[in-house]
Amino acid sequence: MKIADCGSTYSKILDLDSGALEIVATKELVRRKSERYEVATGHCARGRCAVYRNELIALAEGGLALVADGDFSLVDVGGRDIKFVRLKGRKVEKLDWNLSCGSTTGATLELLGNYYDIDFSTLPPSDRWVNVTCGVFGMERVLEQISLGTSPEESVAMFLHGLVRNVIDFIGRPAHFYLSGGFCENPCFVLTAERYCRVTPLGRTVLLEGLKKGLE
Amino acid sequence: MKKHPADTVIGYFGFPRRKILRETRERFGPDLPLVDLDVDMGAPDSGILPATTCRIVANVVDNALSLGSALAAVVAAVGEDKCDRGRHAAFLLRKMGFSVIESRFPEEEFESRPLVFSRARLPLREKIDRIMATVVDPSAPDPAPASCEPTHGFWGVPPHDFRILDLFPETTHVYGWTRCVEAGRPSDVELECRVDDAIPTIFFTQSFCAKQDLAHFLAERHRGLAVDCHREINDSILAKVEAFVRLSR
Numbered sequence: 001m002k003i004a005d006c007g008s009t010y011s012k013i014l015d016l017d018s019g020a021l022e023i024v025a026t027k028e029l030v031r032r033k034s035e036r037y038e039v040a041t042g043h044c045a046r047g048r049c050a051v052y053r054n055e056l057i058a059l060a061e062g063g064l065a066l067v068a069d070g071d072f073s074l075v076d077v078g079g080r081d082i083k084f085v086r087l088k089g090r091k092v093e094k095l096d097w098n099l100s101c102g103s104t105t106g107a108t109l110e111l112l113g114n115y116y117d118i119d120f121s122t123l124p125p126s127d128r129w130v131n132v133t134c135g136v137f138g139m140e141r142v143l144e145q146i147s148l149g150t151s152p153e154e155s156v157a158m159f160l161h162g163l164v165r166n167v168i169d170f171i172g173r174p175a176h177f178y179l180s181g182g183f184c185e186n187p188c189f190v191l192t193a194e195r196y197c198r199v200t201p202l203g204r205t206v207l208l209e210g211l212k213k214g215l216e
Numbered sequence: 217m218k219k220h221p222a223d224t225v226i227g228y229f230g231f232p233r234r235k236i237l238r239e240t241r242e243r244f245g246p247d248l249p250l251v252d253l254d255v256d257m258g259a260p261d262s263g264i265l266p267a268t269t270c271r272i273v274a275n276v277v278d279n280a281l282s283l284g285s286a287l288a289a290v291v292a293a294v295g296e297d298k299c300d301r302g303r304h305a306a307f308l309l310r311k312m313g314f315s316v317i318e319s320r321f322p323e324e325e326f327e328s329r330p331l332v333f334s335r336a337r338l339p340l341r342e343k344i345d346r347i348m349a350t351v352v353d354p355s356a357p358d359p360a361p362a363s364c365e366p367t368h369g370f371w372g373v374p375p376h377d378f379r380i381l382d383l384f385p386e387t388t389h390v391y392g393w394t395r396c397v398e399a400g401r402p403s404d405v406e407l408e409c410r411v412d413d414a415i416p417t418i419f420f421t422q423s424f425c426a427k428q429d430l431a432h433f434l435a436e437r438h439r440g441l442a443v444d445c446h447r448e449i450n451d452s453i454l455a456k457v458e459a460f461v462r463l464s465r
Contacts, residue, residue, distance in 0.1 A: 043451075054458055055459075056463070057459050081452070095441065095460060095463060095464075096442075096456075097455075099450075
């Protein structure tokens, strides 16, 4: 049985029988017309699964499966949106989902990184930041910085810093949060976030854990 | 009184003073139907207003232009009970040749009508429809629908796309401006901001509406969820509301 989290830019597919995890760019997945899953979540999962699960519910259930704390904040920063749950006594106290303005920033960061050949595994965090109102406005600020003589690396790190500030404001500036999604593998993002609060990355399969929990 | 063709209507938007609605009907034709121009009637996009206009105000202008000569008059709420953009829409419609009668709902005319529908056990879509119908016909419903204890709250104005309302249980109470309409107090900000703290509430606004200021403040204060939407609801917004309704039970 296969379950999947088909995000806007990356899809995570888990074979529950073998335990094999496949992470594939969603641009690749959309070419696999016949691929189907038993249970799935994510923007690109509809029409590919027998049972569709709500992303925010999968995130909350994934957090409960992975985190033992009674009270905690969990945020998933994706290519297209930011999903957030805060639990108190292991019950959802607050949730939110940033869908349009202020989102699309993960995908924008990847576009910028590819264009300027940025290696995010070695990119140092920047003390400075640009205002990332949305992906498009943020990109304009990066281009402006570069035209002013800031290096592409520093400019992209400033964009990333702006994105981090948006995320932390969006989730209510907690003292600590758990991070889900591809940014767990981006040290520059994590180090930048740790300027503001403690961060515990949970990896890219939190929503899959939520789907698994729903099968129990 | 001028004789009108059969399809002639009187348009209104917001919650005009009852006296002005009555006088307009007397002046233009007591039998002419009253049409709420705020509502999506499938009118083509006139392109008169910027794309970043609240969809409800855009509906007013698009509906008026689509109705054209069938619109005998427009009764326009332009006071604190509506918004600057509603006032501007009224100004533009007059400049385009429509008969526009302005209404500013004064505090002295505030009513204290019972909140029959806001607290009723009914589908939320029907509740909001029936509340908005009280602008034209405020007579008490007979029989009155049964009331219920709230499990959820919907705060805000009637949305452009009513599909969002279908996600809520029948035990959802109505708050915000829509509740103010039922109470007969359309610019009572105190009443508009009164919610039940223990009830998980969605604070809904159209995108680019000034009520987003209140919605964000109240959502933070009452651990609710602020939701805004431009034009039609999309799957992501439906999923966000669905998750809130389910997880906050």
